[in-house]
Amino acid sequence: MSGRSRPPRAVAGASPERGRAVRPTLRHRYRALAHPGAWWLWSLSLGTAATRTTNPLLLALLIAVSAYVVATHRSPAPSSRSYTAFARLALAVLAVRLFFAVALGSPIPGTHTLFTLPEVPLPHWAQGIRLGGKVTAEALVFAAYDGLKLATLLICVGAANALASPSRLLKSLPGALYETGVAVVVALTFAPHLIADVQRLRAARRLRGRPDRGVRGLLQVGLPVLEGALERSVALAAAMESRGYGRTADVPARVRRTTAALTLGGLLGVCAGTYGLLTAAGGTYGLPVLCAGVAAALAGLRLGGRRSPRTRYRPDAWDVRAWLVVGSGVAVAVLLTLASARDPQALHPGVVPLVAPTLPLWPALAILLALLPAFLAPRPAGAGRAPEPTKEPS
Structure with missing residues (x-):
């Protein structure tokens, strides 16, 4: 055996040229994604626009625009399921608002009585509040408009959660908010991991022919879930300590x-x-x-x-496309604010007397500007797919 050093053995299917080409490609793909802060500003701008109107047609158009952008740009990560959860929460808020309008009455006077509930007499100190009584169409329509506005705001916030990755958003926070942001991200990601652990353990018990429902199944699944959560917390604490978390200058x-x-x-x-x-x-x-x-x-x-002295690995760049995403949302909020000041009747249809809401042309066209991110913002890998399901053990 000679003393000369042998050249490194080439790996099958790999070459130096290929290795040099792959790394810039991955970096370019990572930095090509839209900034998570831009998605949050876009969503909050749509939510601001939703607070400027009670027209159900305009609110439905805002929901449709946000749903289309989420459907085309959300990643298959489990965090994208938050949009569906926020949509269900919005429906629950709308139902609760209508229930309170029926049970507790409404300050809106009406002449079209739909039905009458038994009214519960209240003491004199509870004047202005009633339980039961007449339920008018005007009161229900007013409650529906009000609840739909809040539901649209919640759906816009859900769009931000589905489009912006929490980990990428955490890297973009200023140093003063980094520790608070870490706590918030850990708290937000705890529930999805817990649900994934429960689904995985229930699938494993079904494969072994053991019960996974009822009190007995819950008790036998709860202990491994808590054990996994404890191990994950210890691993997270060790990782944060090794990276110098909490070190201040x-x-x-x-x-x-x-x-x-x-x-x-x-x-x-x-x-x-x-x-x-x-x-x-x-x-x-x-x-x-x-x-x-x-x-x-x-x-x-x-x-x-x-x-908070820290460094960022591959920070997200705020490029022209991020400005376009934010600008489209801000333009919608500004235009609807101006339209609400100039033509309040179109953006706030009356309920006394009852009139059918109409779709104003210019505010509707302004809302369509929020569709620009669907065509200008880059799509992540696997965008448009359903969220990845929990893998069952083989």
């Missing part, structure tokens, strides 16, 4: 005080500005106070990030 006291003042003042300014925008009397000071509060909060978060 030394910053001067004046920087800490300035950070706290800017963050607290900015949040108070955001609350005051939002309140001013939602009320008719605060329209003059709402927007300036909101902008000043956002600027102060961002400055506080920037200073607070100095205490």
Whole structure:
């Protein structure tokens, strides 16, 4: 055997040129996805637009637009199931709103009585509240409009959860919110893992011919599920400790005080500005106070990030397509706000007297602008497929 070193053995089916070509391709594919923050801003803008109208046709159009974008751009990951869960929650909210309108009455006077429930007499201190009585069509329509607005807002939030990966969103948070973001992401991903463990253990018991339902099945499945959750928590804690989680840098006291003042003042300014925008009397000071509060909060978060020294592996780039995604949602919110101020009757159909809602042309065309991400944003691998089911043991 000679003393010369042998060249490395080539692996079958691999070449240096191929290895160099695959790595940039994977990096390009990873960075080609839309920024998760852009999806959240797009969804929140649609939710803001939903709060500006009670027209059921416009609200249904908002739901249809969000559903189409989710159907074309959600990944087959289990986290994309959140859209269906939020849709069911929206239906439950709408049903509860109608139930309260029937059981507790409504302040909307009506002349079209549908049916009458037995009314329960209440003491004098409960004036303005009734149990039972006449149920009018005007009251039900008003409750349906109000509940549909809240349901649309919930569906828009569900679209953000289905389109934006929690882990990718966590990497994009500023350093001041990183620890809080980790806690939120861990809390949000605990329930899906727990449900997956229950499904896996129940499938294993069915394959072995053992009961998986009832109290006995629940008790025999609950112990392995809790054991798996404990092991996952210990593994997560060890991984976080090995990566230096919780390590903070030394910053001067004046920087800490300035950070706290800017963050607290900015949040108070955001609350005051939002309140001013939602009320008719605060329209003059709402927007300036909101902008000043956002600027102060961002400055506080920037200073607070100095205490959390960390690096990002392959950070998501905020490119032109992310701006287009956000711009389409913001345009819908702004145009519907302007339309609500100019033509309130079209965006808020009356219920006394009862009139059939009409579809206003320009607000409907404005909502269709939210479809731009379906054609401009890149699709993740496997987009449009159903979420991956839980694998059953063989």
